[in-house]
Amino acid sequence: MICRRGIGHASLTMLIGLLCLMIISTILFAISLTKSNNKPKFYINEEGYGNDPMEEYSFDEEEQVCKVPKLSLDDEKYNKDFRVLPKLSCRGKSLFHLQNSVLRINRTLLDGKPLSYCIYAAVDRIDHWKVRYSTSLKRHSNFEGKVDADFFRVQCYVKNKYSSLQSMTPSNIGQEDSEDITFLRSKGDNYNWNKVNPDYDQFVTQVHPKNDVMERVSRTKSFINSTQLNVVIYGIDSMSRVSWKKILPKSYTYLRDTLKSVILQSYNIIGDGTVAALLPILTGQTQAELPNAGKNRPGAHRLDVFPLIWKNFTESGYVTLLGEDTPEISIFSLRFTGFDKPPVDHYMRPFWLAASKSTIWKKSVRYCIGNKPKHQYTLDYMKDFFDKYPRVPKFAFGFHTELSHGHTYPVQHIDQDLTDFLDYFKSAGHLENTLLIVMADHGPRFADRCPMTTGKLEERLPMMSLTFPESFKIQYPHLIKNLMKNRKRLTTPFDIYETLKSVLNIYNAEKPVKYSDRGISLLNVIPANRTCTSADIELNWCTCMEIENISVTDKTVQQTATFAVSYINKLLYVIKEKCYELTLKKILDAKKAYPNEQVVKYVKKENAKIPAFKKPAKLDILHIQLTIETSPNNGLYGITVDKDLATNTFTINGDYSRLNAYGKQPHCIMETHPEFRKMKPRFVIFRLENPFSGFSIPHTTDKGASSANRILINLTPQSHRIIRYLDRVIGCDLVEIRPIGNVCDDLHSDRILRLRLRLVVGHRTIAGTLGRAINKD
Numbered sequence: 001m002i003c004r005r006g007i008g009h010a011s012l013t014m015l016i017g018l019l020c021l022m023i024i025s026t027i028l029f030a031i032s033l034t035k036s037n038n039k040p041k042f043y044i045n046e047e048g049y050g051n052d053p054m055e056e057y058s059f060d061e062e063e064q065v066c067k068v069p070k071l072s073l074d075d076e077k078y079n080k081d082f083r084v085l086p087k088l089s090c091r092g093k094s095l096f097h098l099q100n101s102v103l104r105i106n107r108t109l110l111d112g113k114p115l116s117y118c119i120y121a122a123v124d125r126i127d128h129w130k131v132r133y134s135t136s137l138k139r140h141s142n143f144e145g146k147v148d149a150d151f152f153r154v155q156c157y158v159k160n161k162y163s164s165l166q167s168m169t170p171s172n173i174g175q176e177d178s179e180d181i182t183f184l185r186s187k188g189d190n191y192n193w194n195k196v197n198p199d200y201d202q203f204v205t206q207v208h209p210k211n212d213v214m215e216r217v218s219r220t221k222s223f224i225n226s227t228q229l230n231v232v233i234y235g236i237d238s239m240s241r242v243s244w245k246k247i248l249p250k251s252y253t254y255l256r257d258t259l260k261s262v263i264l265q266s267y268n269i270i271g272d273g274t275v276a277a278l279l280p281i282l283t284g285q286t287q288a289e290l291p292n293a294g295k296n297r298p299g300a301h302r303l304d305v306f307p308l309i310w311k312n313f314t315e316s317g318y319v320t321l322l323g324e325d326t327p328e329i330s331i332f333s334l335r336f337t338g339f340d341k342p343p344v345d346h347y348m349r350p351f352w353l354a355a356s357k358s359t360i361w362k363k364s365v366r367y368c369i370g371n372k373p374k375h376q377y378t379l380d381y382m383k384d385f386f387d388k389y390p391r392v393p394k395f396a397f398g399f400h401t402e403l404s405h406g407h408t409y410p411v412q413h414i415d416q417d418l419t420d421f422l423d424y425f426k427s428a429g430h431l432e433n434t435l436l437i438v439m440a441d442h443g444p445r446f447a448d449r450c451p452m453t454t455g456k457l458e459e460r461l462p463m464m465s466l467t468f469p470e471s472f473k474i475q476y477p478h479l480i481k482n483l484m485k486n487r488k489r490l491t492t493p494f495d496i497y498e499t500l501k502s503v504l505n506i507y508n509a510e511k512p513v514k515y516s517d518r519g520i521s522l523l524n525v526i527p528a529n530r531t532c533t534s535a536d537i538e539l540n541w542c543t544c545m546e547i548e549n550i551s552v553t554d555k556t557v558q559q560t561a562t563f564a565v566s567y568i569n570k571l572l573y574v575i576k577e578k579c580y581e582l583t584l585k586k587i588l589d590a591k592k593a594y595p596n597e598q599v600v601k602y603v604k605k606e607n608a609k610i611p612a613f614k615k616p617a618k619l620d621i622l623h624i625q626l627t628i629e630t631s632p633n634n635g636l637y638g639i640t641v642d643k644d645l646a647t648n649t650f651t652i653n654g655d656y657s658r659l660n661a662y663g664k665q666p667h668c669i670m671e672t673h674p675e676f677r678k679m680k681p682r683f684v685i686f687r688l689e690n691p692f693s694g695f696s697i698p699h700t701t702d703k704g705a706s707s708a709n710r711i712l713i714n715l716t717p718q719s720h721r722i723i724r725y726l727d728r729v730i731g732c733d734l735v736e737i738r739p740i741g742n743v744c745d746d747l748h749s750d751r752i753l754r755l756r757l758r759l760v761v762g763h764r765t766i767a768g769t770l771g772r773a774i775n776k777d
Helices: 002-036 076-081 211-219 241-247 249-258 273-283 309-315 349-356 359-363 374-388 409-427 453-460 470-475 477-488 493-504 555-575 597-601 717-733
Strands: 043-045 048-050 096-099 102-105 115-125 131-133 137-139 151-158 200-205 230-236 319-324 394-400 434-440 464-467 546-549 583-594 621-631 635-644 649-652 694-696 710-713 737-739 752-761 764-773
Touching: 096 200, 115 349, 131 349, 151 349, 200 349, 200 359, 200 374, 230 374, 230 409, 241 249, 241 409, 249 409, 273 309, 273 493, 309 319, 309 394, 309 493, 319 349, 319 374, 349 359, 374 394, 374 409, 409 434, 434 493, 470 477, 555 583, 555 621, 555 635, 555 649
Parallel strands: 230 394, 230 434, 319 394, 710 737
Antiparallel strands: 043 048, 096 102, 115 131, 115 137, 115 151, 151 200, 434 464, 546 583, 583 621, 621 635, 635 649, 710 752, 752 764
16 A cells, blocks of 8 residues: 555656646747747738737827827718719710720721721820820821820721711721821921811820830939839828728728728828828928919929929939829919929820810710729829839829819719729739828818818828838838837828838938927837827817817807907908908807827927926917808808917917818909918809809798708709709809709790709808790700
């Protein structure tokens, strides 16, 4: 018994020893695996890739000074107003298409019919505001071939168009016909493109590689520290991050899940409108800091003097492209003098100028040019740019305005096409060496929800995403880790500029960061205690603020609103003979804004690098954010006023913004004083011609009317051309046109159409009748 007990005890001791040895070995093995794997693993989370799936929201959020409110897509009003639009259907037929850089004819469209002749002409730039067609080239055969221009127009005529024997006439289109189409560029001719009636009429766009550009690139040596990454930036007007997620779900999901893009959560604009949003990205400066290039301003320069970022890329051996639609209100045209010389190697503006003045444009469905959506021209141009310069570093900037400038709903039309564009870039291998930035300039500004707090925040928090290639992530894992840390930190357009500079010199992302730096590369670590002040964001645009509601009847609020209107009127003094003096109609909303607790505690250190904090300081300035309505323009304005509590005086903090569409109100001052377009001119003339002979609107009041700006028309089905007419005449003043029932008042005769009209502006309703004689056919 003693021996058996001793053997059992020895066995137990040995077993315990073996177990301890196994545990120690397992721990050592795990440690060795950890040490041997220095490459970080990336996981998909809600808005990009992170270092650990459990750290989706753990990047020192608690220590971040700026906490941007999280916006919800479940807002009841937002979902109520949102509506899915039918698919955009462009009409028309394109006889020609490009195949491997060769202009080809769609033979199935001709169905064996012979062409009599075709007229070709390139679109040439004269200056920033004018284009011309090159000497036209007429061909009776050999209709296909390579074309030596980026933009050209083709008109073709079918032979024996009205002959019953045309099907028996042999076609003069042969597969062997292919002759290069070379234009004479010395001068244009007098061929009238807009008053002929061709059987086929279309614009064709492509990227035609330029010999002088290739020679320049071959002579240029890139910077030693350049990553040689291509850069593609594609932007859409007036889209917040949450509105992009709601309205463009396909492209948003593709960016997040397929491309593993980093979508910035706290990207904050620094000023009002597109120019204030994009100039810091493209120059690193605000408009006030750049040379005077304002339209109709004394001593104004052309935009060639601006230090635009693509100049840096050109100097580093890149080929460059710029494409933006809406030539009259584009980034570099609405407020500025324009460029003296083309700013980039491939510039789309000449195409948009020619197209917008053509009969093709006028006959096309809205948002289309012929049988192709307008946005597709820019997307295709950027795709062709990458295809035509396969072994050359490239910088491309594309921006689309029309679909979302007045209202965000029409931008739905771009979702699938943008997703296809992204997928093409991925499948073609273009993203293997490319930084892709998909973004917006600012959030929606003119929607019904903009006066709401959520709407104001949306305006200030636009979409901004960055996609780096896998090769870059492997080569610079520590920089990608920095980028992920910055995903929720306060970022601005100045940071995007510094990030672009890092592409040309990677050491820009490695340099020491000061707390006071307003622009920091996103590949560097942005301080967690960054504030709007250190990032150079004016209070009116800062989303880090703590905000409390104040009663609109409060005495201080009343005084502040009166001061705000007085301030706007002082700005108008220089054009008082053209503009009405504004009066305060209503205070819609009032809030007091103040820094959060950590911001109030902040004390700047002498070395300007690491801030310290102390007990909250006593506020000496009261910041009041107002939403006001003025008369007679029914304008809604957002403005921040500072009240000095010691002196009881008021000052305007930063700029103010117009929250509802000003439409055609400022047409009489757009050329001379575009900066005042937010106001209401005194002389606004509506000249109504066909299809109306009269326009009578008696003033009435409807207290139950909706506050949205809209025109509701009672129509019969045959009167839809009047909808199109009103949409064209009143333009962007219209938020919505829709029939409200078959209650058209056809009085006296079938040849007389009378439309009961209700025009709702603000809380005021104007009702009336439109009438004119209309032929039944």
